[in-house]
Amino acid sequence: MKILFAASEAYPLVKTGGLGDVIHALPRALHQQGMDVRVILPAYRLILEQISNLRIAGWLQVQGAGRLHQIRILETIDHHLGVPLLLVDAPDLFDRPGSPYLHPDGYNWHDNAERFSVFSRAVAQLASTANMLDWKPDVVHAHDWQTGLLPAFLKLVPDAPAIIYTIHNLSYSGIFSHEEFIRLQLPGEWWSADALEFFGNFSMLKGGIIFSDKITTVSPSYAQEIQTPGFGYGFDGVLRTNHHKLRGILNGIDQEIWNPATDPYLPDHYSLKHRYLAGKRANKQALLEQLGVKLQDDQLNTPLLGFIGRLVEQKGVDLLLQIIPNILDNHDARLVVLGSGEKHFENALRELAALYPQRLLLTLGYSEELAHRIEAGADLFLMPSRFEPCGLNQMYSLRYGTPPLVHQVGGLADTVVDATPENLKNNTATGFIFHEPSAGSMLHAVERALSVYEKPASWHKLMRTAMAQDFGWTQSASEYIQLYEEISC
Numbered sequence: 204m205k206i207l208f209a210a211s212e213a214y215p216l217v218k219t220g221g222l223g224d225v226i227h228a229l230p231r232a233l234h235q236q237g238m239d240v241r242v243i244l245p246a247y248r249l250i251l252e253q254i255s256n257l258r259i260a261g262w263l264q265v266q267g268a269g270r271l272h273q274i275r276i277l278e279t280i281d282h283h284l285g286v287p288l289l290l291v292d293a294p295d296l297f298d299r300p301g302s303p304y305l306h307p308d309g310y311n312w313h314d315n316a317e318r319f320s321v322f323s324r325a326v327a328q329l330a331s332t333a334n335m336l337d338w339k340p341d342v343v344h345a346h347d348w349q350t351g352l353l354p355a356f357l358k359l360v361p362d363a364p365a366i367i368y369t370i371h372n373l374s375y376s377g378i379f380s381h382e383e384f385i386r387l388q389l390p391g392e393w394w395s396a397d398a399l400e401f402f403g404n405f406s407m408l409k410g411g412i413i414f415s416d417k418i419t420t421v422s423p424s425y426a427q428e429i430q431t432p433g434f435g436y437g438f439d440g441v442l443r444t445n446h447h448k449l450r451g452i453l454n455g456i457d458q459e460i461w462n463p464a465t466d467p468y469l470p471d472h473y474s475l476k477h478r479y480l481a482g483k484r485a486n487k488q489a490l491l492e493q494l495g496v497k498l499q500d501d502q503l504n505t506p507l508l509g510f511i512g513r514l515v516e517q518k519g520v521d522l523l524l525q526i527i528p529n530i531l532d533n534h535d536a537r538l539v540v541l542g543s544g545e546k547h548f549e550n551a552l553r554e555l556a557a558l559y560p561q562r563l564l565l566t567l568g569y570s571e572e573l574a575h576r577i578e579a580g581a582d583l584f585l586m587p588s589r590f591e592p593c594g595l596n597q598m599y600s601l602r603y604g605t606p607p608l609v610h611q612v613g614g615l616a617d618t619v620v621d622a623t624p625e626n627l628k629n630n631t632a633t634g635f636i637f638h639e640p641s642a643g644s645m646l647h648a649v650e651r652a653l654s655v656y657e658k659p660a661s662w663h664k665l666m667r668t669a670m671a672q673d674f675g676w677t678q679s680a681s682e683y684i685q686l687y688e689e690i691s692c
């Protein structure tokens with residue numbers, strides 16, 4: 204079966220979060236199970252700079268905001284992704300500095316509506332004809348708001364492939380004004396509550412919900428949560444109406460890239476079977492030294508907590524900020540934080556780091572290398588997200604023997620087993636769960652974790668159970684294939 208993945212990022216070419224990781228790993232996993240998969244992305248400057256062997260597959264003329272774009276479709280058998288890569292090359296829209304969505308100064312590109320509607324129109328045109336590529340997909344798999352209009356555009360063309368739409372994060376829903384709707388020359392009948400209209404604006408993500416054959420989200424719990432007002436961001440009604448085509452399929456992780464036995468970013472290697480205690484200890488020491496803390500051997504047992512993530516409300520940064528003084532005042536512990544995001548969170552963290560030198564080790568920015576080293580070097584990984592569609596970091600930390608401490612939501616609830624005395628006893632515990640999104644509830648879980656940490660036998664058991672979990676993509680890829688088969692026959 205031929206599957207075309209359309210998305211706005213893919214590791215290692217361009218990544219701002221977990222979406223990039225998934226668009227790298229899932230196509231590979233599908234390929235391993237016999238699918239003929241290609242990935243199509245916008246030809247951002249950042250991508251063009253990294254790839255040399257590009258071929259022009261053909262040209263398309265695509266409607267933009269009051270103008271037509273001449274677009275090149277570029278093709279490469281790119282080894283970075285492991286499956287063939289296609290690019291929608293519209294230099295006016297994508298050949299720019301900065302991130303896929305943001306100007307280098309941090310604000311949204313003013314023409315994001317045009318950028319991603321042109322991308323979606325181009326993919327729809329390409330996917331509905333075999334001419335240009337000599338390859339026509341049976342299924343188009345679109346991801347997140349940036350490709351939300353793609354299912355809608357596919358409904359306008361004859362002979363269109365089946366379409367599946369995955370919501371990775373409902374809180375980013377591509378909302379734009381009526382004025383923009385007109386400028387993009389979208390069909391007038393789409394300005395309706397049954398189509399794109401969304402409380403006086405329009406939402407691209409809503410196009411994905413309405414016009415696709417199947418909708419998936421990235422964990423079973425999140426698929427349930429988004430049908431409730433508390434997590435639905437205004438879409439809970441339309442999701443309840445469409446629940447018959449909605450499924451939650453848990454993300455996997457790339458177990459080659461995230462493997463403590465081979466990870467090239469790590470100064471020392473380990474696995475469940477080999478040196479897991481010594482290996483983690485060496486990584487902890489190296490991480491602390493890298494961050495300017497030199498400890499004597501006997502001081503290395505003091506707990507090191509870790510946090511990595513976008514510094515936005517979703518990730519529960521406010522909860523973390525509230526409890527940092529409690530943790531650091533009452534325990535001989537350290538916390539290492541890597542992240543970037545909203546300025547008020549960055550500033551609050553900076554202030555706390557100044558109050559707790561050598562204890563709160565803060566890096567504001569983005570670093571793949573440091574992210575891997577924290578996963579390996581920390582003892583306990585904090586993920587207090589207020590909502591979390593799936594979350595990958597908790598699965599990375601399980602694999603690295605760093606029990607995660609999580610809020611019981613979405614994919615976090617689906618992947619972590621709480622270290623209750625009973626679960627510890629029967630060897631099922633893998634981390635710590637708190638139930639209310641409050642500082643008190645989180646702090647209570649941290650206290651619980653630190654008291655288990657003080658009992659090495661229990662802690663090592665927890666680490667071993669965490670490391671023994673299999674969150675590879677095989678099972679989830681099979682579930683996607685089943686869906687592709689259902690909609691394409």
Ligand code: ADP
Binds near residue numbers: 543568593
């Ligand atoms: P989300 O996609 O909501 O940001 P996920 O847990 O699914 O959350 O994925 C986040 C990914 O981005 C992980 O691979 C994580 O390691 C990475 N990441 C987030 N922030 C940073 C950072 N500051 N530096 C390096 N990697 C980061």
Ligand code: GLC
Binds near residue numbers: 221222372593
């Ligand atoms: C989103 C979600 C995250 C998920 C990722 C990949 O960014 O916030 O929970 O893991 O997409 O699906």
